[in-house]
Amino acid sequence: xxxxxxxxxxxxxxxxxxxxxxxxxxxxxxxxxxxxxxxxxxxxxxxxxxxxxxxxxxxxxxxxxxxxxxxxxxxxxxxxxxxxxxxxxxxxxxxxxxxxxxxxxxxxxxxxxxxxxxxxxxxxxxxxxxxxxxxxxxxxxxxxxxxxxxxxxxxxxxxxxxxxxxxxxxxxxxxxxxxxxxxxxxxxxxxxxxxxxx
Amino acid sequence: xxxxxxxxxxxxxxxxxxxxxxxxxxxxxxxxxxxxxxxxxxxxxxxxxxxxxxxxxxxxxxxxxxxxxxxxxxxxxxxxxxxxxxxxxxxxxxxxxxxxxxxxxxxxxxxxxxxxxxxxxxxxxxxxxxxxxxxxxxxxxxxxxxxxxxxxxxxxxxxxxxxxxxxxxxxxxxxxxxxxxxxxxxxxxxxxxxxxxxxxxxxxxxxxxxxxxxxxxxxxxxxxxxxxxxxxxxxxxxxxxxxxxxxxxxxxxxxxxxxxxxxxxxxxxxxxxxxxxxxxxxxxxxxxxxxxxxxxxxxxxxxxxxxxxxxxxxxxxxxxxxxxxxxxxxxxxxxxxxxxxxxxxxxxxxxxxxxxxxxxxxxxxxxxxxxxxxxxxxxxxxxxxxxxxxxxxxxxxxxxxxxxxxxxxxxxxxxxxxxxxxxxxxxxxxxxxxxxxxxxxxxxxxxxxxxxxxxxxxxxxxxx
Ligand code: SF4
Numbered sequence: 001x002x003x004x005x006x007x008x009x010x011x012x013x014x015x016x017x018x019x020x021x022x023x024x025x026x027x028x029x030x031x032x033x034x035x036x037x038x039x040x041x042x043x044x045x046x047x048x049x050x051x052x053x054x055x056x057x058x059x060x061x062x063x064x065x066x067x068x069x070x071x072x073x074x075x076x077x078x079x080x081x082x083x084x085x086x087x088x089x090x091x092x093x094x095x096x097x098x099x100x101x102x103x104x105x106x107x108x109x110x111x112x113x114x115x116x117x118x119x120x121x122x123x124x125x126x127x128x129x130x131x132x133x134x135x136x137x138x139x140x141x142x143x144x145x146x147x148x149x150x151x152x153x154x155x156x157x158x159x160x161x162x163x164x165x166x167x168x169x170x171x172x173x174x175x176x177x178x179x180x181x182x183x184x185x186x187x188x189x190x191x192x193x194x195x196x197x198x
Numbered sequence: 199x200x201x202x203x204x205x206x207x208x209x210x211x212x213x214x215x216x217x218x219x220x221x222x223x224x225x226x227x228x229x230x231x232x233x234x235x236x237x238x239x240x241x242x243x244x245x246x247x248x249x250x251x252x253x254x255x256x257x258x259x260x261x262x263x264x265x266x267x268x269x270x271x272x273x274x275x276x277x278x279x280x281x282x283x284x285x286x287x288x289x290x291x292x293x294x295x296x297x298x299x300x301x302x303x304x305x306x307x308x309x310x311x312x313x314x315x316x317x318x319x320x321x322x323x324x325x326x327x328x329x330x331x332x333x334x335x336x337x338x339x340x341x342x343x344x345x346x347x348x349x350x351x352x353x354x355x356x357x358x359x360x361x362x363x364x365x366x367x368x369x370x371x372x373x374x375x376x377x378x379x380x381x382x383x384x385x386x387x388x389x390x391x392x393x394x395x396x397x398x399x400x401x402x403x404x405x406x407x408x409x410x411x412x413x414x415x416x417x418x419x420x421x422x423x424x425x426x427x428x429x430x431x432x433x434x435x436x437x438x439x440x441x442x443x444x445x446x447x448x449x450x451x452x453x454x455x456x457x458x459x460x461x462x463x464x465x466x467x468x469x470x471x472x473x474x475x476x477x478x479x480x481x482x483x484x485x486x487x488x489x490x491x492x493x494x495x496x497x498x499x500x501x502x503x504x505x506x507x508x509x510x511x512x513x514x515x516x517x518x519x520x521x522x523x524x525x526x527x528x529x530x531x532x533x534x535x536x537x538x539x540x541x542x543x544x545x546x547x548x549x550x551x552x553x554x555x556x557x558x559x560x561x562x563x564x565x566x567x568x569x570x571x572x573x574x575x576x577x578x579x580x581x582x583x584x585x586x587x588x589x590x591x592x593x594x595x596x597x598x599x600x601x602x603x604x605x606x607x608x609x610x611x612x613x614x615x616x617x618x619x620x621x622x623x624x625x626x627x628x629x630x631x632x633x634x635x636x637x638x639x640x641x642x643x644x645x646x647x648x649x650x651x652x653x654x655x656x657x658x659x660x661x662x
Contacts, residue, residue: 019514020391020491024628029607033262033276035236035283047630052616075511077392080425080491081628082607083327084234085343106361106395106427107327111343165359167219177345179245182353185214185222189355192213192224193251 003116005175009098009144012069014061015134021074022081023108027090029082040086041093062094066138073100073130079108088112098144100151102127113168114177120144120151126160129153146172200468202363203432204398207338207463211321213355220359226320228255228350229306230293232262232284233609234325238348239287249351252292256315257284259297260305262609265572265599268298277610291351304575304601307331307543311415312577314444318433318460323350328543328625330421333430334414335437336463338398340428361427362472364397365465368405370479375659377553378413379545379623379642381405382420383485383495389475390509391493395425397473400465405479406431411440412549419544420625423492432464484658486530487627487640490518494627498645498657501529521629522637523617530655533639537620538569538650539632540643542606545623546574548581550643555587557647557661563595564653570612571596572604596650608633621649 031043049060056063072091078101079087088111091099098118112119122130133140133153143152146169152159164172171177182189201209214222235257242249249255262277272278281298288295296302302309307328310316318336323329325347332339346356366385386393399421406414414431421429438457441447448456483497496503502519504526505512519525524533540546540554551573563569571591573579579601582588588598605612606624608631614620616635623646627638639655648658 017511018517019511022491022626022628024607024626024631028630028634029261029609030634032233032609033274033280035280036240037237047634052634075514077395077425080391080395081327081626083325083329083341083343085237085325085345088343103392103395105392105425107341107343110358111345114343114345165219167216167357178349178357179241179352181357182222182349182355183247186353188213189222189224189250189353193354196211196224196226 003175006097006116006118006146006172008146009070010141011071012139013071013073013100013130013134013142014067014069015131016061016072016074017131019075020077020080023079023084023087024081026079026087027084032084032086037089039093040090041095044090044094067134070095070097071100071142071144072096072098073127073134076101076103076124078104080105083107085111085115088115088117092117100127100130113172116172116175118144118146118172120162122151122160122162126158129156129158199466200470202465202469202471203336203400203430203463204338204363205469207319207321208360216357220357222355223321223358225323225350225354225356226254227315227322229310229315229322229324229329230255230257230284230347231306231324231326232259232280234344235287235347236280236283238325238344238351241348242351245352247352249291249293251354254354255293255351257288257293257295258303258306258309259284261603261607263298263602264610265570265602265604265612268600272298274610301576304577305543305546305603307419308546308574308578311335311411311440312444312575314441314447317441317447318437319463323356327422328419330426330428331415331419331543333418333421333428334411335441336430336433336460338428338430341422361398362396364394364399364426364473364475365471366399366401366475366477367403368477368479369403370405372405372479372482375484375644375662376482377642377644378409378416380482380485382417383487383492383640384482385477386420386424386493387485387495388477389424389493391423391491392425394421397426399426399429401429401431402465407434410549411436412547415547416544420492423625433460484642484645486645486655487638488522488524488530490521490627490629492625492627492640494518495640496530498530498655501527531657533655534619535567535621535639535649535654536618537614538567538646539572539605539620539622539624540646541570541572541574541604542624543574544625545643546572546578548578550623551578551582551587552585554643554647555590557644557658558594558596558651559590561594561651563650566653567650569596569650570599570605572599573601575601605632607631608636614638621646621655
């Protein structure tokens with residue numbers, strides 16, 4: 001599925017300073033029954049965001065009007081657990097284009113990259129400082145520069161570089177997905193398959 | 199040669215390496231279930247491409263399915279729609295489909311090995327993180343997202359960076375009452391839920407060699423809970439005996455030919471791992487979890503650690519204990535429980551039902567406990583009946599349900615109510631995993647059995 005290209009993103013950020021946020025929190029299993037990729041943003045962090053009778057929980061960050069933006073900043077080890085791409089869909093559908101943390105679970109990171117959400121992994125210290133910056137002023141802006149692989153904490157004038165494979169970077173910059181590439185090497189694949197019988 | 203088992207299997211499946219980037223990996227076998235596949239099939243339709251090799255994909259219904267009255271139409275309209283979508287997609291694309299009521303139906307990671315879809319040296323993927331289970335046979339098996347499911351359907355390949363390699367060695371003999379589940383929970387408690395992120399794990403040493411294939415599957419299944427992409431164990435005589443004569447394994451001459459290759463599937467003596475851990479079997483006790491991730495486990499006789507003594511953010515730790523309704527320093531033994539769940543792709547195989555039955559035999563289910571006993575597949579269900587376990591379970595006041603994922607992720611009606619405690623043989627104790635507000639204590643089948651007859655957390659060794 002094609003997605004919006006990613007180049008440079010300037011935005012405020014939403015802080016979620018909790019560690020080990022798992023995919024069951026990002027999107028609980030009972031919302032995985034869809035047969036189309038629609039409406040997942042409404043159920044992002046469902047049980048942290050709403051009571052069982054659907055009233056919003058006032059103290060949860062997504063219900064706090066002071067905070068918004070296209071960047072989600074989360075505690076260490078974000079996205080562990082299930083392989084459900086629905087977690088990444090929910091984040092994208094809610095309006096986030098980038099997730100910043102000091103550590104990501106593997107499958108979640110891949111899923112994000114495959115649908116056009118940029119996972120930005122930074123040091124613990126840089127993450128701490130971002131949390132402090134947002135706490136001081138929720139309107140603080142951050143700049144995610146994909147071509148330069150750099151994240152800037154603008155109000156502190158500090159930056160850090162992040163890793164991404166050049167293949168995935170190219171895909172994000174152009175909005176390509178893997179199937180486009182795989183289709184272009186179909187002949188290699190079919191001859192490989194002949195060598196690898198069932 | 200100085201290759202690891204993982205290198206051997208991975209390298210032999212690389213169709214193409216992308217410069218400074220990931221590999222294009224050929225996938226031998228692909229398992230599909232109803233939850234993570236519909237959007238992938240939809241994507242194919244939009245792109246107007248067909249499934250490239252339909253006979254390499256196998257579909258089953260498990261996540262959404264009810265565990266009672268499976269012969270009736272599925273009541274939940276959303277679940278019914280998702281199940282129908284899988285059936286239609288499989289049929290339209292010529293994929294074998296073992297739907298609800300089919301005699302081969304069951305949890306995707308239980309049936310793969312049962313029918314020989316899982317084989318040594320193969321690459322196996324599924325849109326489900328516990329695909330790591332199949333690594334027990336010396337396969338590279340891991341979970342993928344829906345975009346990747348679409349890739350595999352369209353091209354039988356995925357694009358993956360090669361993970362780093364970790365080896366976990368445990369020698370020695372396991373103590374009485376220590377099961378494969380305890381071995382896995384022990385490792386995760388040592389490494390934490392992110393300790394193996396970025397790695398593919400090989401388990402080696404006497405402990406894993408001594409385990410049955412079922413036990414090895416339990417261990418490999420839980421690899422993902424320490425963040426690993428997957429785990430694997432070198433195939434040996436037990437592996438070959440297990441897979442011989444199963445429906446989808448090679449036969450006769452071809453089996454012998456395959457054996458020649460399978461025998462080479464072990465890490466060379468000089469193979470290098472990026473990280474190694476060594477433990478001794480004597481360190482391991484029956485385990486239970488007390489928090490909201492699988493790394494928050496401890497020996498069942500111990501007390502909940504103080505926030506000051508654990509690694510990680512103390513406020514996250516406290517939030518977790520608050521959710522569980524527990525306090526630092528409390529003992530786990532004697533904690534009241536409300537539900538027991540025996541099942542899932544972690545512990546829903548015949549050996550698990552034997553172990554559970556062995557403990558409850560001649561005893562009665564505690565009155566305060568609701569027990570859900572859910573076989574991993576129809577084949578497991580049949581064995582439970584054939585071996586006479588069902589009678590024993592019934593006499594002790596337990597009933598058996600029909601196969602499926604059930605309360606492992608509570609997508610069907612099997613939900614633990616808010617605030618209630620469940621001792622569960624599944625794999626995740628995340629907040630709300632077993633139903634909104636549910637509180638999960640992960641343990642082995644015998645820890646579950648001991649709790650089921652006493653109504654509280656109990657050291658199973660007193661019944662052995
Ligand atoms: S039993 Fe649980 S972990 Fe296993 S496949 Fe089903 S839902 Fe996933």
